[in-house]
Amino acid sequence: MxxxxxxxxxxxxxxxLRSRVPQLTxxxxxxxxxLVVAHDTPGVDPDGLSALTAAALGVAVxxxxxxxxxxxxxxxxxxxxxYIATYAAGRTAVLTxxxxxxxxxxxxxxxxxxxxxRVGELLDAAEAAARAARPAGRPLGAVSTAPPVRTRTxxxxxxxxxxxxxx
Numbered sequence: 244m245x246x247x248x249x250x251x252x253x254x255x256x257x258x259x260l261r262s263r264v265p266q267l268t269x270x271x272x273x274x275x276x277x278l279v280v281a282h283d284t285p286g287v288d289p290d291g292l293s294a295l296t297a298a299a300l301g302v303a304v305x306x307x308x309x310x311x312x313x314x315x316x317x318x319x320x321x322x323x324x325x326y327i328a329t330y331a332a333g334r335t336a337v338l339t340x341x342x343x344x345x346x347x348x349x350x351x352x353x354x355x356x357x358x359x360x361r362v363g364e365l366l367d368a369a370e371a372a373a374r375a376a377r378p379a380g381r382p383l384g385a386v387s388t389a390p391p392v393r394t395r396t397x398x399x400x401x402x403x404x405x406x407x408x409x410x
Contacts, residue, residue, distance in 0.1 A: 245280055249369045253281040253362055260358045266346035271339045272332060272362050275300060280336060280366065287341065296329055296339045330355045333363025335370060
């Protein structure tokens with residue numbers, strides 16, 4: 244979980260990026276799990292874009308692995324009206340940029356890579372701090388003396404069950 248302060252710092256970086264590359268129409272930082280960290284995407288659903296980015300990332304990682312080209316670094320998609328560029332941002336996040344068709348792609352890559360590195364450093368540091376703040380678990384091999392806890396589960400009928408695509 245990213246703190247509000249870290250989220251604001253990432254958002255500030257996204258705003259600075261858009262000022263450095265005026266042809267950007269949106270930017271999004273997300274976890275590789277598809278959850279939005281911060282976004283500046285007017286007119287685009289950030290949750291939908293984040294989920295699609297995670298799906299595209301999954302394919303890109305597999306392609307890079309299958310071809311022996313190493314770990315994922317970036318993905319560029321060119322549409323009729325612009326570009327979608329996704330960059331690795333640390334160990335657990337990605338940066339997705341939306342740009343007009345007239346963007347200088349070299350500049351887009353230069354600034355996107357730099358911003359991805361900064362966002363990645365911030366989020367990796369936040370994750371490490373959160374991990375360090377968690378209480379240590381039982382040592383391996385330790386046995387609990389507490390009685391087992393039984394939980395009661397309720398049955399859900401098929402009419403009640405919904406998937407994410409149903410809602």
